[in-house]
Amino acid sequence: xxxxxxxRGPEGSAFARASSRGARHFVLGxxxxxxxxxxxxxxxxxxxxxxxxxxxxxFGPIPTFQxxxxxxxQGRIQSAINASLVDRLATGLFIAALIGIPLGIxxxxxxxxxxxxxxxxxxxxxxxxxxWMPLAVLVxxxxxxxxxxxxxxxxxxxxxYATAAGLAKLEPAWYKVARNLGASRIQILKEIVxxxxxxxxFSGLRLALGVAWIVLVPAELLGVTSGLGYAIKDARETVDxxxxxxxxxxxxxxxxxxxxxFVALINRYSxxxxxxxx
Amino acid sequence: MGVRGVRMKIQxxxxxxxxxxxxxxxxxxxxxxxxxxxxxxxxxxxxxSTLLHVIAGLLRPTSGTVHLDSExxxxxxxxxxxMFQAPHLFPWMRVTQNVGVGLRFAGxxxxxxxxxVNEVLELVDLRDFANSNVQDLSGGQQQRVALARSLVMEPExxxxxxxxxxxxxxxxxxxxxxxRSIAKRLGISLIIVTHDIDEAVIMADRALIMVGAPGTIYxxxxxxxxxxxxxxxxxxxxxxxxxxxxAFYDAAGSAPSAVGRGNGPxxxxxxxVRDKAGAAPTKRRIVPAA
Numbered sequence: 001x002x003x004x005x006x007x008r009g010p011e012g013s014a015f016a017r018a019s020s021r022g023a024r025h026f027v028l029g030x031x032x033x034x035x036x037x038x039x040x041x042x043x044x045x046x047x048x049x050x051x052x053x054x055x056x057x058x059f060g061p062i063p064t065f066q067x068x069x070x071x072x073x074q075g076r077i078q079s080a081i082n083a084s085l086v087d088r089l090a091t092g093l094f095i096a097a098l099i100g101i102p103l104g105i106x107x108x109x110x111x112x113x114x115x116x117x118x119x120x121x122x123x124x125x126x127x128x129x130x131x132w133m134p135l136a137v138l139v140x141x142x143x144x145x146x147x148x149x150x151x152x153x154x155x156x157x158x159x160x161y162a163t164a165a166g167l168a169k170l171e172p173a174w175y176k177v178a179r180n181l182g183a184s185r186i187q188i189l190k191e192i193v194x195x196x197x198x199x200x201x202f203s204g205l206r207l208a209l210g211v212a213w214i215v216l217v218p219a220e221l222l223g224v225t226s227g228l229g230y231a232i233k234d235a236r237e238t239v240d241x242x243x244x245x246x247x248x249x250x251x252x253x254x255x256x257x258x259x260x261x262f263v264a265l266i267n268r269y270s271x272x273x274x275x276x277x278x
Numbered sequence: 279m280g281v282r283g284v285r286m287k288i289q290x291x292x293x294x295x296x297x298x299x300x301x302x303x304x305x306x307x308x309x310x311x312x313x314x315x316x317x318x319x320x321x322x323x324x325x326x327s328t329l330l331h332v333i334a335g336l337l338r339p340t341s342g343t344v345h346l347d348s349e350x351x352x353x354x355x356x357x358x359x360x361m362f363q364a365p366h367l368f369p370w371m372r373v374t375q376n377v378g379v380g381l382r383f384a385g386x387x388x389x390x391x392x393x394x395v396n397e398v399l400e401l402v403d404l405r406d407f408a409n410s411n412v413q414d415l416s417g418g419q420q421q422r423v424a425l426a427r428s429l430v431m432e433p434e435x436x437x438x439x440x441x442x443x444x445x446x447x448x449x450x451x452x453x454x455x456x457x458r459s460i461a462k463r464l465g466i467s468l469i470i471v472t473h474d475i476d477e478a479v480i481m482a483d484r485a486l487i488m489v490g491a492p493g494t495i496y497x498x499x500x501x502x503x504x505x506x507x508x509x510x511x512x513x514x515x516x517x518x519x520x521x522x523x524x525a526f527y528d529a530a531g532s533a534p535s536a537v538g539r540g541n542g543p544x545x546x547x548x549x550x551v552r553d554k555a556g557a558a559p560t561k562r563r564i565v566p567a568a
Contacts, residue, residue: 173366176336181380181431182356191379195370271370271413 037061058241064249067242076231076243077250083226085254087144089209089216092151096208100156101201104163114164121157129154129215133222143223147216154215155208162204166197198269206262213255228254283313283467284346284358284434286333291342292492293328301492302328306342308486308495315458315468317482318495319475319526325493326471330437333469334360346435356380356431361441365420367412367427374399374408377426384431394430401460402426418449425457429464436461438470442477454480455507462506475526479518480508487522489529496529 044060047053057063071077106113129150136146170193178188220229228251235244288308294301303325310316320326331337333344335354344351346358359380367376377398378391386394399405402422407415412423421441428436438457442450458481461468470481478485479502487496500522504514 171366173362173364174368177362177366178379178383180334180336180354180360181383181427182354183383187383191382192368195368269370 056241059245063242064245067246071243071246077246079226080228080231080247081250081254083224083230084216084220084228088147088151088220088227089212092148092212092216093155093205093208095148096152096155096159096212097201097205099152100159100204100208101163103156104160104201104204105167107160108164108167121160124153125157129211130218133219137223147219147224150215150219151212155212158207158211159201159204162200162207163197166200167193169200170196195269196271199266199271202262202265202269206259206266209258209262213251213258217251282434283311283465285312286310286435286467286469287345288333289343289345291329291332291344292340293325293332293337294340301340303488303493306493306495310467310469310484313462313465313467315461315470315481315483317478317485318469318471318488319473319478319485319522320471320488320493321473321530324488324490326488327439329488329493330360330439330469330471333435334358334437336360356384357433358435358437359428359431359433360437360439361421361424361428363440363443365412365417365424367420367423369411369413371412372408373404373410373412373415373423376412376423377430380427380431395426398426398430401429402456416449417445418453421445421453425453425460429460433466435467435469438468438472440472440474441470443472443474450477451480451510457481458508459506475519475522476510476515478502479504479515479522480510485522487526487529496525498525498528500525 040061044057047059048057068077107117108114132150132153133146136149137143140146140149174192174196175188178192183191216227217229217232220227221233224230228247231247232244235241235247286309288306291306291308292301292304306329308316318326318329328337332339333351335344335351335358338352351358368379371379374392374395378395381391381394396405396408399408402425404419404422404426407419412420415423424441442453445453454477458468468481470477472478482502485500485502487498488494489496500518502518504512504518508515
């Protein structure tokens with residue numbers, strides 16, 4: 001017996017290549033952040049150099065970083081993150097996934113449902129989530145749930161359509177092979193469908209996170225007395241500029257970290273273009 | 279490995295895809311002995327692939343029955359597995375996971391799955407690739423994984439739906455020889471559907487011709503009692519091929535000279551079907567002296 005020979009690369013060199021790519025990735029990332037910091041500092045110097053904006057020096061990076069220990073001690077950052085991230089964002093994204101994934105399976109599998117739902121879904125999707133605010137406040141008990149509703153209505157579409165797109169890429173032959181080997185319906189769902197579309201579901205959730213995060217902060221500028229958006233408003237009203245920029249920075253950092261988590265999940269579950277994923 | 283073949287009996291098998299579709303094939307009767315290798319030759323669209331799907335239980339017949347030993351085939355089963363034209367591997371699974379997927383469906387414990395998968399990877403000569411990503415494998419290696427995925431179930435009957443047609447000539451020749459020798463060693467029954475006459479001669483113990491629309495099995499069949507291993511260039515193989523080619527053109531109702539060199543599948547595609555041959559129920563059997 002003979003076996004035709006193809007890609008049999010030594011594992012070691014592949015690992016070395018991957019780690020050198022990781023190092024390069026890291027160095028460039030740090031460099032980018034440094035450039036951003038320098039631009040920020042130059043902007044601050046410019047503000048301070050102008051007579052009419054001299055008072056805004058606290059927007060600069062140095063006062064901002066100095067504000068962090070104070071805010072942390074006061075517990076402001078923790079409570080804002082807890083309110084925004086756990087109570088609202090996580091709850092909203094969870095509900096969006098709970099609705100969006102089955103809805104996506106329905107859109108992906110049923111031609112009838114896809115056609116009947118197209119117009120209403122696209123219509124609702126194009127309404128800015130914030131436009132729902134007055135209505136949501138009337139309908140839901142309390143501001144917190146109103147904000148969760150805004151996040152859900154913004155985040156459900158990317159999840160739905162990414163799931164549907166993932167299903168569209170499933171090869172019908174995979175079902176045939178699985179049935180041929182004795183798989184039950186549940187096993188086909190668990191072993192074939194879900195692993196095949198996990199990548200798309202997480203891509204959808206990543207997009208959903210992006211819009212939810214953007215909706216969250218302005219939504220918290222209204223009504224509520226907790227969260228990152230509220231902290232920004234609070235800082236403006238108390239004219240505490242370093243507090244303000246510290247919260248802006250916090251929003252950016254958390255958003256970035258959350259996005260990285262989803263990128264990691266996407267890479268973990270991606271199986272096509274495997275070697276180009278980064 | 280203790281695998282045994284199965285006796286197949288097909289009676290009056292008829293199929294159409296929908297109530298208003300034409301018949302795919304009509305009144306097919308067929309028998310095969312335990313451990314026998316059957317080739318069904320026909321051009322594209324004669325219904326041979328559909329016939330195989332019905333035997334595998336993946337499609338329901340419109341009428342008629344398929345019995346494997348005493349069991350009526352009504353649904354797919356790991357006891358009669360099919361290999362398709364494309365490997366259709368699951369790209370998110372490694373080679374071992376792809377091979378073991380049927381055992382996972384059957385609820386085997388992981389340790390026993392690993393042992394069994396290793397045995398079968400050895401058998402199909404893929405042990406060096408156990409942990410590879412299947413997307414990194416060549417077409418021939420991927421079909422070997424698909425073969426292992428079928429063999430791991432210890433099937434009684436292996437159904438091959440032109441599984442080597444997408445491979446290059448050398449890889450195809452290797453796989454034809456290896457699949458025959460492995461299946462013979464395990465004692466499995468085998469049915470291969472192909473439009474490649476060489477492939478039928480190299481792989482089968484008996485070759486049938488399927489012609490017409492709706493498809494029917496032609497009255498002449500060829501017993502291929504050649505020793506193993508069979509090489510394409512052996513005189514006996516060439517002789518057998520010629521016999522089969524002649525029978526094929528008789529079945530299709532046109533002489534080989536009408537299509538020139540009569541040179542394998544390409545030429546066969548060019549030959550027009552003139553009539554529905556095989557209507558006569560009396561079977562003739564050609565048994566050339568090897």
